[in-house]
Amino acid sequence: MAAIVFRKAQPSDAAFIARNVLAAVDIDTFNGAISGEDLETLAGLADICAREDTLYSWKNTLIAEVDGVPAGSISSYDGARYKKLRRKTFGLIAKRSGYRPGKMDDETCEGEYYLDSMAVLPSFRGHGIGRLLIGQALEAAEALGFSTASLIVAVAHDKLRRLYASLGFREDKPLYCFGTHFMHAVLDLH
Numbered sequence: 001m002a003a004i005v006f007r008k009a010q011p012s013d014a015a016f017i018a019r020n021v022l023a024a025v026d027i028d029t030f031n032g033a034i035s036g037e038d039l040e041t042l043a044g045l046a047d048i049c050a051r052e053d054t055l056y057s058w059k060n061t062l063i064a065e066v067d068g069v070p071a072g073s074i075s076s077y078d079g080a081r082y083k084k085l086r087r088k089t090f091g092l093i094a095k096r097s098g099y100r101p102g103k104m105d106d107e108t109c110e111g112e113y114y115l116d117s118m119a120v121l122p123s124f125r126g127h128g129i130g131r132l133l134i135g136q137a138l139e140a141a142e143a144l145g146f147s148t149a150s151l152i153v154a155v156a157h158d159k160l161r162r163l164y165a166s167l168g169f170r171e172d173k174p175l176y177c178f179g180t181h182f183m184h185a186v187l188d189l190h
Helices: 011-024 036-049 079-097 129-143 158-166
Strands: 004-008 061-066 069-078 113-120 148-154 170-177 180-188
Touching: 004 129, 011 036, 011 061, 011 069, 011 113, 036 079, 061 129, 069 079, 069 129, 079 113, 113 129, 129 148, 148 158, 148 170, 158 170
Parallel strands: 113 148
Antiparallel strands: 004 061, 061 069, 069 113, 148 180, 170 180
16 A cells, blocks of 8 residues: 555545535445435535534535545544534435434533544455544544544454554443434543
8 A cells, every 4th residue: 555644634534524424323434336325425524514614614624635536534623612513414305305314412522532434445454444533533633632542443443443452542431322323432641
């Protein structure tokens, strides 16, 4: 694998970020043609990712590139901003598509630097890019003075749970989001 370069996302990355956000919630937009409802969902989410005031904003996102090709991304931000950003994000999603996530536990809170949606394109998986993206996000958290980072992982994703545990994250409580059971996991940075 060629050298991996990390860069802050730009508004022009919104469609790529949207694909990764959907992949992070198990909507596969990578394999085969996208059509129908998924295409409409992707277009609406790309508009949301192009904004500066949403959970999945380009401003909150880091891109990993291999030979100048976007290979993966991670969105992360101050957990104190989560509730406001969630209201804005899902309000926009509801206006655009009518989708409402239903009852959701809070994914993060004040005092945590939250690692939100992360995905790596299938052709780049297995080369440690996800691990490196998490490392970059954790470096950003430390530079901002956070002592705790957090993320959630679907209970059914044993491989991801093992990855996060190998990075030092410890699962501390169950959550219910997007109709799925998750575990909230934290990492002490100091």
